[in-house]
Amino acid sequence: MRIEFDEPRCVAAGQCAMVAPDVFDQREDDGVAIVLDESPGKDQHEAVREAAAVCPAAAIRLVGE
Incomplete structure (x- = not known):
């Protein structure tokens, strides 16, 4: 699995960082997600799938699923 993240679509909701904190975080200044x-x-695939599913902006795309 590889993560493609569309940063301009991110609305800084933080759902991805809450669901998969070992894979996603947020920038301090504006809350936009970053992929770690x-x-x-x-061992992280299930959490990453959930993070992509709960992203309100659909900014996370999973390749190789």
Whole structure:
């Protein structure tokens, strides 16, 4: 699995960082998400799928699913 993140679409809701904190975080200044690991290990896949599903802006795309 590889994560593609569309930063301009991000609305800084923080759902991804709450669901998968080892993979996503937020910038301090504006809250926009950042991807900490673009190719997370299998142990993170379930959380990453959930993060993509709950993203209100659909800014997270999973490749290789």
